[in-house]
Amino acid sequence: MIASLPFGRRASRLIERNLLVYRRGWIIIFSGFFEPFFYLLGIGFGIGSLVGNVSLGAGHSVPYAVFVAPALMAGTAMNGALYDSTFNLFFKLRYAKTYDAVLATPLGVADVALGEVTWALMRGSLYSLGFLVVMAALGLVISPWALLALPAATLIGFSSAAVGTVATTFMRKWQDFDLVIVVTLPLLLFSATFFPISVYPAPLQAFVQLTPLYHGVDLIRGLTTGNLGPGLLVDVGYLVLLGAFGLAITSRRLQHLLLK
Amino acid sequence: MDPLISARGLTKRFGDLVAVDGIDFDVAKGEAFGFLGPNGAGKTSTMRMIGSTSPVTAGTLRVLGLDPAVDGPRIRARVGVVPQLDTLDMELSVRENLVIYGRYFDLTYAEAGRRADELLAFVQLTERARDQVEPLSGGMKRRLTIARALISEPDLLLLDEPTTGLDPQARHLLWDRLYRLKQRGVTLVLTTHYMDEAEQLCDRLVVMDKARIVAQGSPRELIERYSTREVVELRFPPDAAESMDGRLNGLADRVEVLPDRVLLYTANGDAASAALHESGIRPESTLVRRSTLEDVFLRLTGRSLIE
Ligand SMILES: Nc1ncnc2c1ncn2[C@@H]1O[C@H](COP(=O)(O)OP(=O)(O)O)[C@@H](O)[C@H]1O
Ligand SMILES: [Mg+2]
Numbered sequence: 332m333i334a335s336l337p338f339g340r341r342a343s344r345l346i347e348r349n350l351l352v353y354r355r356g357w358i359i360i361f362s363g364f365f366e367p368f369f370y371l372l373g374i375g376f377g378i379g380s381l382v383g384n385v386s387l388g389a390g391h392s393v394p395y396a397v398f399v400a401p402a403l404m405a406g407t408a409m410n411g412a413l414y415d416s417t418f419n420l421f422f423k424l425r426y427a428k429t430y431d432a433v434l435a436t437p438l439g440v441a442d443v444a445l446g447e448v449t450w451a452l453m454r455g456s457l458y459s460l461g462f463l464v465v466m467a468a469l470g471l472v473i474s475p476w477a478l479l480a481l482p483a484a485t486l487i488g489f490s491s492a493a494v495g496t497v498a499t500t501f502m503r504k505w506q507d508f509d510l511v512i513v514v515t516l517p518l519l520l521f522s523a524t525f526f527p528i529s530v531y532p533a534p535l536q537a538f539v540q541l542t543p544l545y546h547g548v549d550l551i552r553g554l555t556t557g558n559l560g561p562g563l564l565v566d567v568g569y570l571v572l573l574g575a576f577g578l579a580i581t582s583r584r585l586q587h588l589l590l591k
Numbered sequence: 592m593d594p595l596i597s598a599r600g601l602t603k604r605f606g607d608l609v610a611v612d613g614i615d616f617d618v619a620k621g622e623a624f625g626f627l628g629p630n631g632a633g634k635t636s637t638m639r640m641i642g643s644t645s646p647v648t649a650g651t652l653r654v655l656g657l658d659p660a661v662d663g664p665r666i667r668a669r670v671g672v673v674p675q676l677d678t679l680d681m682e683l684s685v686r687e688n689l690v691i692y693g694r695y696f697d698l699t700y701a702e703a704g705r706r707a708d709e710l711l712a713f714v715q716l717t718e719r720a721r722d723q724v725e726p727l728s729g730g731m732k733r734r735l736t737i738a739r740a741l742i743s744e745p746d747l748l749l750l751d752e753p754t755t756g757l758d759p760q761a762r763h764l765l766w767d768r769l770y771r772l773k774q775r776g777v778t779l780v781l782t783t784h785y786m787d788e789a790e791q792l793c794d795r796l797v798v799m800d801k802a803r804i805v806a807q808g809s810p811r812e813l814i815e816r817y818s819t820r821e822v823v824e825l826r827f828p829p830d831a832a833e834s835m836d837g838r839l840n841g842l843a844d845r846v847e848v849l850p851d852r853v854l855l856y857t858a859n860g861d862a863a864s865a866a867l868h869e870s871g872i873r874p875e876s877t878l879v880r881r882s883t884l885e886d887v888f889l890r891l892t893g894r895s896l897i898e
Contacts, residue, residue: 341695435674436695437665438695
């Protein structure tokens with residue numbers, strides 16, 4: 332109805348606004364770096380010492396830490412993108428009414444949607460970058476294709492942020508966010524993160540392959556271990572479509588909520 | 592010259608509720624135009640449609656010659672909005688609120704910063720530039736919201752109840768700033784349920800009640816058309832007022848009995864109160880005053896503006 336400029340040309344303004352806000356609170360962002368390292372140390376190396384090598388298929392096998400680290404990186408990209416697209420977005424949407432003021436300017440709902448999703452994925456990417464550097468330093472990166480793991484993490488951040496944003500527009504109270512944990516925890520545990528998908532019986536494998544983080548894990552693991560194949564393109568396509576779909580729904584939801 | 596805003600049959604519905612029911616009005620460039628009406632009359636709904644943040648349900652609306660349904664961003668680029676409830680960014684400082692708002696309008700940081708400093712001086716908030724927004728007083732927040740609306744140097748400023756909830760001193764400061772803006776040629780459209788505000792600021796206004804426009808004109812015209820020059824306000828002991836009604840009828844052009852007082856509408860208030868005295872009626876108090884828009888509203892709707 333109320334048309335916005337196409338493609339959210341002014342989306343970057345929201346990012347500028349968030350940078351201004353975080354300029355004072357960057358320490359909060361910093362704290363998010365550490366969680367995945369604890370998992371890497373505890374599970375990747377600790378449990379890894381009991382597990383030994385894991386087969387990647389095609390006669391290719393790697394130490395457990397090399398297997399788990401890319402999955403943790405994918406999970407980091409997802410979690411990092413969810414901070415700002417869930418709790419923080421909810422606060423701005425329902426309490427601070429941040430967008431009521433924004434939408435009285437030339438910016439439209441598409442700008443807000445794209446701006447906030449981009450901001451959220453930036454945070455996920457930042458954590459992923461930190462994690463990737465540590466992975467490389469610990470010798471857990473065994474292929475130069477790992478350079479593409481960062482854009483891959485950005486893509487995971489994009490689809491996670493877009494889906495998180497859509498979910499947030501449907502939330503009514505803080506307790507509703509328990510749902511985020513109910514969804515993300517199984518994703519983090521069962522997306523072929525800590526064990527290969529071959530562990531599952533065939534029907535369950537098919538189901539896991541429908542879920543988003545599985546594709547994120549598969550993509551990053553393929554890149555950091557150099558285990559390439561056409562399946563990675565499927566992963567990319569899945570994540571791009573999911574993100575684009577989430578973005579489009581977000582615009583519609585914001586329109587519905589804010590431009591009555 | 593084409594009007595800056597033109598509405599014909601403008602309608603807003605929320606489900607079954609009709610918030611704005613087919614209203615017509617034009618706002619000319621450079622004038623201060625008001626919507627006067629009680630809570631729920633449809634003022635905010637109208638303002639949001641003009642500011643193109645709320646879709647028009649029916650009728651036509653042109654703002655700056657553009658249709659909000661297709662040119663929302665272009666309209667919003669040239670309109671400054673002071674919403675009924677402040678929507679300041681609580682996560683930013685006073686000055687940052689202005690600068691980032693300037694960025695939303697595509698100003699450079701240098702230009703936004705320059706205008707922010709100018710505007711902070713204009714609304715007397717320079718000393719608070721670096722402070723957070725939350726602890727500011729209501730009047731300060733309102734002034735900051737007005738400054739924010741001006742950062743883009745808009746052709747049209749929309750003010751939804753700019754002074755509601757403020758103390759008299761804060762209101763007068765705001766009126767003074769708005770008056771200066773008007774002198775600079777900024778077109779002001781404001782809503783209010785304060786008749787003194789409407790009289791002070793508006794060249795022309797419409798009186799709204801229950802989603803419709805019930806009268807329009809300048810404050811002076813409206814008073815001349817719907818009221819008398821003067822009003823005598825009488826207060827009686829409880830229960831005495833009703834019994835007075837018949838006896839008061841001959842003393843004025845029109846008599847209005849309200850729960851707490853009786854109003855005599857007359858061209859000459861002093862003559863009416865003298866006649867009252869002669870006829871032996873002794874109210875607890877008698878006050879002669881000029882007619883106001885409150886009287887116009889009462890006449891048109893049978894109710895007070897602020898209930
Ligand atoms: N977003 C909304 N959803 C449903 N009803 C609304 C909404 N906004 C306003 N209304 C209703 O529309 C009517 C007019 O409201 P409003 O335009 O805010 O009047 P005013 O500003 O004159 O007080 C009221 O009955 C109000 O409850
Ligand atoms: Mg209102």
